Structure formats: structure tokens, C-alpha cells
Amino acid sequence: MTPVNKNDVVEIEIDGLGYDGEGIAHIGGYTVFVRYALPGEKVRALIILAKPTFAVGKLQNILRLSPDRVEPFCPVYGKCGGCVLQHMSYAAQLEFKRKSVEDTFFKSARLRASADKTVESPLTKNYRNKMSLPVRGNPAQIGFFALGSHRVVPVSDCPVQFEGNGKLIEAFGKFLHENGISGYNETDGSGSVRHITARKLGDFYTVTVVSNGNHGKKLKKFDEVLRNLYGEKYAYYINYNTLRNNVILGKESELIGGTPAVSVQNGLEISVHPQSFFQVNDGVRELLYREAAKEADASVILDAYSGAGVLSAVLARTAEKVIAVEIEPKAVDSANAMLIKNGIANVQTVCGDCAEKLPRIISELSSADKYKLGAVLDPPRSGCDSRVLEAIISANPPKIIYISCNPATLARDCSRLISGGYEISRLTPFDMFPHSANVETLCVLERK
Numbered sequence: 486m487t488p489v490n491k492n493d494v495v496e497i498e499i500d501g502l503g504y505d506g507e508g509i510a511h512i513g514g515y516t517v518f519v520r521y522a523l524p525g526e527k528v529r530a531l532i533i534l535a536k537p538t539f540a541v542g543k544l545q546n547i548l549r550l551s552p553d554r555v556e557p558f559c560p561v562y563g564k565c566g567g568c569v570l571q572h573m574s575y576a577a578q579l580e581f582k583r584k585s586v587e588d589t590f591f592k593s594a595r596l597r598a599s600a601d602k603t604v605e606s607p608l609t610k611n612y613r614n615k616m617s618l619p620v621r622g623n624p625a626q627i628g629f630f631a632l633g634s635h636r637v638v639p640v641s642d643c644p645v646q647f648e649g650n651g652k653l654i655e656a657f658g659k660f661l662h663e664n665g666i667s668g669y670n671e672t673d674g675s676g677s678v679r680h681i682t683a684r685k686l687g688d689f690y691t692v693t694v695v696s697n698g699n700h701g702k703k704l705k706k707f708d709e710v711l712r713n714l715y716g717e718k719y720a721y722y723i724n725y726n727t728l729r730n731n732v733i734l735g736k737e738s739e740l741i742g743g744t745p746a747v748s749v750q751n752g753l754e755i756s757v758h759p760q761s762f763f764q765v766n767d768g769v770r771e772l773l774y775r776e777a778a779k780e781a782d783a784s785v786i787l788d789a790y791s792g793a794g795v796l797s798a799v800l801a802r803t804a805e806k807v808i809a810v811e812i813e814p815k816a817v818d819s820a821n822a823m824l825i826k827n828g829i830a831n832v833q834t835v836c837g838d839c840a841e842k843l844p845r846i847i848s849e850l851s852s853a854d855k856y857k858l859g860a861v862l863d864p865p866r867s868g869c870d871s872r873v874l875e876a877i878i879s880a881n882p883p884k885i886i887y888i889s890c891n892p893a894t895l896a897r898d899c900s901r902l903i904s905g906g907y908e909i910s911r912l913t914p915f916d917m918f919p920h921s922a923n924v925e926t927l928c929v930l931e932r933k
Contacts, residue, residue, distance in 0.1 A: 783859025794820025
């Protein structure tokens with residue numbers, strides 16, 4: 486029998502934090518999770534779920550405050566699922582993320598690893614260069630999904646997105662309503678617009694409307710609105726996605742108006758296609774890539790999951806040759822254009838699945854190149870394919886640089902690399918995503 490039941494109201498002491506930043510209390514050996522509660526606080530919570538080994542409580546009152554508690558700055562905090570740590574001081578957020586990386590390594594892979602202090606973000610507001618907003622319903626509502634659901638919480642402005650995002654949200658909402666264009670309905674697949682995404686690099690905006698296949702002619706007229714907002718400093722795309730899934734972008738994007746963005750990032754003139762991966766926090770990306778390049782320190786570098794090629798270009802400043810492998814063709818096109826524009830001739834781009842391409846690339850390397858080899862891995866949240874890890878181990882580079890946005894898959898992959906003869910020499914969290922529970926981590930492994 487559990488010590489609490491659904492609908493009970495309990496007074497409990499919070500003694501820890503979960504992976505998503507939720508408060509943790511214990512009643513004997515029984516765990517109660519309470520979102521928005523902090524260690525050291527005594528709270529009153531309504532039990533909304535009771536399982537044999539744990540319960541979930543909804544915070545009702547804080548009876549004793551933590552010194553780390555601060556007032557959230559967003560009016561929809563607690564409703565929107567975008568940020569979950571705004572009630573926590575920034576210093577406490579940084580320590581939470583450092584400890585979260587260490588805890589995840591042990592719990593996921595039984596690895597005892599010591600993480601450095603979390604590298605803080607130069608900006609903690611307006612730090613995101615890209616926002617993606619779902620559009621749902623008729624009349625259309627624009628916002629973010631509520632925590633743990635696909636119910637849209639309408640927003641007029643988001644304080645962690647790039648400055649001026651509210652003007653774009655307001656203009657697009659007005660455009661949809663004036664033209665009778667509906668948002669997507671996930672239940673039956675109807676509706677015209679699924680998402681609007683926007684990226685701001687420097688003073689240039691790239692805006693993409695994701696269409697469900699309807700009202701293409703009407704949506705093209707939004708170009709006039711963007712021209713009034715941004716003058717010549719924008720590019721407007723319509724992306725087409727008619728699949729019944731939760732993926733934001735479809736495979737095809739059409740440039741409707743403006744000119745593809747050109748911006749200086751990491752000392753490079755770049756243009757990023759909407760379908761290219763690019764880190765969302767410019768300040769932290771600069772710090773992270775600088776450290777990754779310093780650690781790589783090899784003449785020949787394999788850059789796996791290379792995205793738009795910015796890290797490849799940074800690595801090329803000190804390497805004789807960089808081989809960049811990326812599966813998304815549009816990202817490879819962006820990388821090639823950037824390399825030409827910046828006069829970088831020592832990066833070879835390869836379009837394809839890393840799991841298929843890397844073993845072949847490594848087998849074709851000369852003995853001299855293998856002797857001077859370094860490896861950089863920057864995979865998606867799912868981590869590296871096992872074939873990628875096996876190929877890297879077979880190449881036997883002295884050092885592997887692994888950049889990850891998911892400590893759990895990073896720990897899993899490090900376990901495999903350790904069994905292949907490597908050991909962790911550096912584990913540094915970077916706060917790419919202030920006020921969220923997510924963390925970017927730079928891990929360096931050296932051959933024993």
C-alpha cells in the first residue's frame with residue numbers, strides 16, 4: 486500500500502531535483518515529484534498521480550522558501566512547456582545542470598565522471614536565434630505547446646527568443662485571421678498551417694511557414710508583410726509537410742521572397758538554409774566551438790554530423806584537412822556555399838548517413854592520415870549509430886571530441902568508446918538553453 490493516494494494533500498520536504506528540474510521529496514523510501522519546487526523547501530502539494538513506487542504532486546503552497554527561488558519573468562511561465570527553471574536562480578540552474586550530467590552518466594551507464602562547472606550563457610534572455618511556433622485550430626492560435634501536451638498556449642512575445650519576435654507573431658496572427666487561414670488539426674489532419682519558424686542571425690531574418698498543403702497562394706502573400714517588417718533583410722520560405730507526424734519540417738522548402746541570409750558567425754560569412762541544423766545560442770556556440778577546436782588539435786579531422794559546416798570551418802583553421810559528413814542535402818549545400826564564400830579549401834563535404842559513409846571514409850584513409858587523425862562527433866539527441874562508434878574505434882584516433890545535447894545518449898556512447906580503449910579526460914556542460922532543463926555537453930575522450 487502506498488503512503489499517499491490520489492487527491493491527498495501532503496506537506497513534504499523537497500530534498501532533490503529530477504532530470505527535468507522537478508522537485509523530489511521522500512516519504513520513507515517512497516518518491517514524490519513536485520514540479521516548480523526547490524530543494525530545501527517545505528511545500529503543500531495535491532497528489533495527482535500515485536503509483537506503487539512514486540507519486541506526482543501539484544504544487545499548492547510553499548511553506549518554506551529556498552534562497553535559490555526567484556520570480557519568473559515570463560507571463561505564461563507554468564503554462565507553456567518551453568522553460569521549466571525560471572523559478573530557480575541562474576547560479577542554481579548552472580549547478581543543477583553540472584550535477585545532472587554527472588548523475589546521468591552514473592544512472593545511464595554506471596560511469597563515475599566528474600563534470601566541470603557549467604559554462605554560462607552570455608545572455609539569459611533573448612538568447613535564442615531560432616523559434617518554432619505551432620499553429621493550431623480555427624481560428625488559428627500561435628504559441629507553444631503546454632508542458633507534456635500538444636495543446637497550444639497562445640503567446641504574443643517570448644522573452645527567451647530573439648528580440649522583436651513579438652512583432653512577427655502579431656503580424657502572422659493578423660495575416661492568418663484576415664485571410665481566413667486555419668491552423669493544423671492533429672486529430673484529423675485538416676487545417677492549413679502547421680508551424681511558423683524564424684531564425685535571426687545578426688540583423689537578418691529567415692522566416693518559414695510550414696504548410697499542410699492548403700492555401701499556398703494566400704500564404705505567399707505573407708511576403709508583403711515581411712517586406713514591410715524587415716525591408717530587404719529577410720528571406721521567406723514555405724515548407725510543405727503533409728505527413729501525419731510530429732516532425733516540424735517537410736523535405737521541400739520553396740523560397741518565396743527576399744534573399745537567403747548572410748551573416749557573420751564565428752568569424753565566418755554564412756547563410757543557413759531553414760532545413761540546416763545550427764546551434765540556437767550564438768554566444769554559447771562561439772564558446773563551445775572554440776573549445777572543441779582547441780581540443781581537436783589534429784592534422785586530419787573527421788567531423789561527423791557536421792550540419793551547416795560552421796564547426797568544420799572553425800576546425801579547418803588549424804587542421805590540414807577536415808572531412809565533414811552530413812545527411813541533410815540542404816545543410817551540405819549551405820556548407821559548400823559558406824566554404825566557397827570564405828575561401829576555405831581544406832574541408833571536404835560528404836553528403837550521406839554517417840553510419841554508412843564513415844566506415845568507407847576511414848578504410849580509404851592513408852596510413853599517414855590515420856596517424857594524424859582526430860574525430861569530432863556532434864550527433865542529434867538520439868546519439869551516434871553503433872556503426873559510427875565502431876568505425877571511430879577502428880580508426881583509433883588519439884582523441885575524440887563529442888558534443889551532445891542529451892547526457893543520456895552521450896553516457897551510453899561513452900560507455901562503448903571506453904570499452905573500445907578510451908577514457909574521459911574532460912566533461913564540460915555548456916548552458917546552451919538557459920531556463921530549460923536541457924544542457925549541451927563537451928566530452929573529450931583520449932586513447933589509453
